[in-house]
Amino acid sequence: MKLICIGRNYAAHAAELGNARPEQPIVFMKPGSAILPNNKPFYYPEFSQDIHYEVEIVVKIAKNGRHVDPQFAMDYVESIGLGLDLTARDLQQACKEKGHPWEIAKAFDHSAPLSPDFLAPASFAQLDDIEFSLEKNGQEVQHGHSRNMLFPIPELITYVSQFFRLQKGDLIFTGTPEGVGALTQGDELVGYLYTTEGKREMLRTRVR
Template identity: 60%
Template sequence: MNLSGKAVRFWMNQLQIPIEQVFIMVDDLALPFGTLRVRSSGSDAGHNGLKSMQAELGTTAYPRLRFGVGNDFPKGKQVEYVLGRWTSEQETALPLKLEKCTEIIQSFCLAGIQITMNQFNNQNYAAHAAELKNEIPTEPVVFMKPISALLKGNQPLYYPSFTQNLHYEGEIVLRIGKNGKKIQEKFAMTYIDAITLGFDFTARDIQDKLKAKGLPWEIAKGFDGSAAI
């Protein structure tokens, strides 16, 4: 599988398949088990199979479906984890995940990558809540990140030593520029004076312990560099 780019290039040439009609499905250690991400392009992120694809095709601009397999393995045991057996919980959840993968592949073939991304990536919030065994809230869930959590200007993030399970999520970041309360929805955007993209980093193992005790999440959410913009 680490040389899968050779097989893909062979069949692309053999059947005259344009690259925009190629759809690669890949396991992803960086995503929790069962999390699905559809992308039209992107880096190899250290994945050997995608490195082979990039080397053989000469580009990173090919559609792909990333299937999260999680990273719950001891240091140095990545190969054994990837080639090992599913847990009983994963085996139970797997049929539904594969069914969703089938829907994504069918959508890509019939509707194209943009519609597929719009349709299926937007479902990730509900999937993420289910993954964490959280109810989908009817009101905003508020947690705080201090100024020291901001990571700006392409500064590097240093992996915190106190966690073995660091997760990240892409976010739309809004800056509230003035005070207000009981604001009507039609006026809400007048309170926003800046918008950008960012990443929210979470020490998930620490957060789980805090949640189990009914404690705030700030230790897991507010460490230095945990809010990259």
């Protein structure tokens, strides 16, 4: 299983970090060891002093494929979940300044809290306009709609399949909207997806 992650896929998020709007998807990977399952707590690592939360729609891939044709891209969506792309912002900045890769800032152990459940595509009124949000300590800090993605889900599937063979069970983290921020020990994060039946809690983790 691969965790394929997309950076700067919302213009407002790119702007809040002072980054240019990308001309094509920015892709990076996380290993399976990055997954934090079953709403387990996240233990703040000793190597960073500035861990940030980033809530994202996560697409679970339904079948194997390469060079996926755009018209068939949505056939590769098995289900939709929610995840957090936790980022050691201080390490990321240091790596960027030196021109180094920044996997240590993005792909460290348990940097990808993942919703225990994934929902069938039929759970959403429109797959091109999925609504989602994140609360920190009971206050909403991020709220997004997939319609605001610079590169929509079908385009992401087509793009990444040029480089990586998609396999059943792979996960695509599709990018985060604006509102990212720092975590401290004791914080509680709760993520939601908005389905045809209403707002549904998908993940919850406490920082320790």
